[in-house]
Amino acid sequence: MKKQLQSLKRIGFTVGMTAALAASSLAQAEDKLKVGLMLPATGTFAALGTAITNGFKQYVAESGGKLGGREIEYFVVDDESDPAKATENANKLVKRDHVDVLVGTVHSGVALAMAKVAKESNTLFIVPNAGADELTGPLCSPNIFRTSFTNWQPGYAMGQVAAAKKAKNVVTLTWKYAAGLQSVDGFKEAFEKAGGKVVKEMTLPFPNVEFQAYLTEIASIKPDAVYVFFAGAGATKFVKDYVAAGLNKTIPLYAPGFLTDGTLEAMGDAGQGLLTTLHYADGIKNAKNDAFRLNYAKTYKSQPDVYAVQGYDAAQLLAAGLKAVNGDFSKRAEMVKAMEAAKIDSPRGAFTLSKAHNPVQDFYLRKSEGRDNKVLEISAKALADPARGCKM
Amino acid sequence: MDFYSFLIQVLNSVQYGLLLFLVASGLTLVFGIMGIINLAHGAFYMVGAYMAFALSSLTGNLFTAILLGIPLSLVFGAFLEWALFSHLYKRDHLEQVLLTYGLILIFEELRSLLVDDEVHGVAIPDVFSASIALNDTLSYPVYRLVISAVCIVLAIGLYFLIQRTRLGMMIRAGSHDRDMVQSLGININLIYRTVFALGVTLAAFAGMLAAPISSVFPGMGGGVLIISFVIVVIGGIGSVWGALFAALLVGFADTFGKVLLPDFAGAIVYVLMAAVLLWRPEGIFKKG
Amino acid sequence: MSKHIPLILKLIALGGLLAFPMADSPFYTELVAKTVLFGIFAMSLDLLVGFTGLVSLGHAAYFGIAAYTVALMTPKYEAASFWTTFPSAIGISAAAALVVGIFVLRTKGIYFIMVTLAFAQMVFYLFHDTALGGGSDGIYLNLKPDTTLFGGKPFDLDNPFHLYYLIIATLVVVYLFLKLLLRSPFGKVLVGIKSNEHRMKSMGYRTFGYKLAAFSIAGGLAGAAGYLYAVLFGFVTPELMSWHQSGNVLLMVILGGMGNLVGALLGALAFVAMQEVFSTWTKHWQLVMGSVIVLSVLFLPGGLSAVPRRLKAALTGGGEK
16 A cells, blocks of 8 residues: 555656646747847856846847837746756757747857757857857858857957067967867967967866966966966956966966956956957947947946847847848848848947858957956957858 | 976975865865765855955955854854754765755855855955065965965864864764764764864865955855865875875876876876775775 | 556556657657656666665766767768667766776775766766867767668657657666566675675675676666767767766655665656756746755655655654654
């Protein structure tokens, strides 16, 4: 008897759960354009996910809650920046919620899984951050767009800067993961093309942040400059350690802007005067940027960053497509054509898309000052990713 | 690598090893004496670091923050022991794994709710903010040396506490046979509560001390947890000297692994652990 | 009558699973498929944890190795054969477990937990830090394995329903295999090792060999689950082998109640269901998840499969103390 009861409960539980799962799939609204936001709400990148969401929603709100005449309905999934759950999370939006457009995400590994789902289901996919070169390289596709950057781009821009600053021998250091390695490749390409030499490429296992051994190596090699790729807490710790070791006095540090975005407060004095390249900066003078920043600060009571801009532009790009077809999402081919041809009036400065759907954009050389990354100059005008491996 | 660089790398290894010891010492106590697998150890480290962040921005001084943080951590640890862990002594290791895993999720979300998801810095106290020049390009931050000194003092202090004091004697007895100690009229529950509070405080203290170097950020406990486990297992569970020795060993393996075997730097610590356990399955400083 | 009722109930549950795709919801069909394959994964771990008394915190390594096996065996533009990749994936993960087992089974208790973790981390870094499997970004499985056998195609993995039924079939096979295994003299020795290894040794059993065999079998079965995961989702990443995954599957086993194969499946179901439900409630769903875990440890010893017994005890006033 004991055993029967036990099994009965088990079955009851199984059936109950299954029914609950099936029922919740029925609730679906019609007519509105369904946008699936798959971004990190928890974990290391949670703050970036929030900024992207804010930016996206700000543009929609500025356009009166509609894009191309269509009202927008959001479906949100927390991707936790976990690639192991990525396919399933993307399917949640595509197969369960039947979203028209998939927007996401920060983590490259997760974005690659999303690209696969988007390709197989032919869902329109806009990447507002993840920089994996592949997304607009070998994996490029008519329905995959990006409003951010490739890892190659800021690296390449910095390679030019380092060469212009007359550095000859450079040491690179990054976490041993795809984003860092691709960034270093971009740097190396530009730097060696201009006659410089990368004398040593150092990597450390992700997410290890014990840098002393590498700092000692750098001190003994004495290169003309160091190029690093770090972001978030790792960036903060690296810069602090670099400065505490006194290396900044003799060996300048170059990096893509992720080093100093959102980390300057935590770096304190150590973070001052750092040179970085990125497609956005503080103190960009254009009407669009002024309005964007003012509105963002008013709505969210915080200052926007590059991630907010990328989210904002994802909405702009979508709007450009929808406008061309008067909100008729069924005219996909026409819509994609309009998006490809769009000139996005971004707070970062206007940009167009490359054939592989990645922004052809200006890169700023920036210097950190207080909590800002101030523009020094445009170091690379209309820099396009080479989109290696794209057959579109 | 020239000889001078080699010496600096040795210094790096020792310094990193001592920092690791600081983090792992609390774990080895809770592990060895109470027999509890505590996956939330890293979370306590994070709590400490955030406490340093909050209290030092409140009081404007890391020293005051640490002085306030230590009693807070003791109370916090004692509370957790009373509310949760005291129910687990007779249970399976597995349930301890489960409970402390749940705690990680809870603390991480509370951190997100109470503070935010950004990276924050904690300033190094002005007295220690200088660096000592080692050669024309490289200098060594004084604060790191201070941490090393604190770790050494702590190691000696813990040794005396456990080997030379009455409390330590009761703790050691309690770890061998709970019921026996109780039958001698010693309040074993109080001893366990003390040990657990001490373990939590050590983790939190490590977090507070490391905060100016590491900054405070989401998920900071995760990395610390695994490496602490490795150290405790290599050193032998419950042994303070073992943890110190293992931490230094890991410090050397990690530092020189990065320089000499850069392609395997990620795995090297685990290879070391596997090798040690093959040689001595119960850790280098096996108890009893 | 009572003897057959559990069997009947299990058959009804199986019937429910078989009928589920008729709900015509591709997403939930996939979700159930995922739950079932996690169930297989949890069962394989239960063989170690629940029946042999070996608590492994590195079981995700074998799941991941099998997933990578099929991804690496599949050429970029053509499908690999199901009939070679499936056995290979299981074989390779079983072999990996055999090798690791030789090392880790020298240790006991807490040390065993930690060493299994260390080996899993090594495997994780092997795939994360080298170009072998696409590095940190992982790799795609572009084409699902081809099932052509002697010119015929008994089923087609590109068809989600066929894939679903393959996963259910694997579940049934793994379940029956483990049942038979545990009933066999071999299984009795494993259970004996769990309750008292010394006694088994003094009775003349070479327990190391038995434990090693169990470890390898569990690795192979985890590999079966990992293979199905890779085929179902078509994307393989090093995160599949992270210690979080090993922790999650251990959670499933404990939630369901150790030493109970159906419990392991139930634990997987509870785990997936909790994630699904809580994450729709709030952004801070992990807080809810964590609280449920903590509360269930405090108030639900023995896992979900012990609930009916405890309920009954409470109702009849017997109480369990």
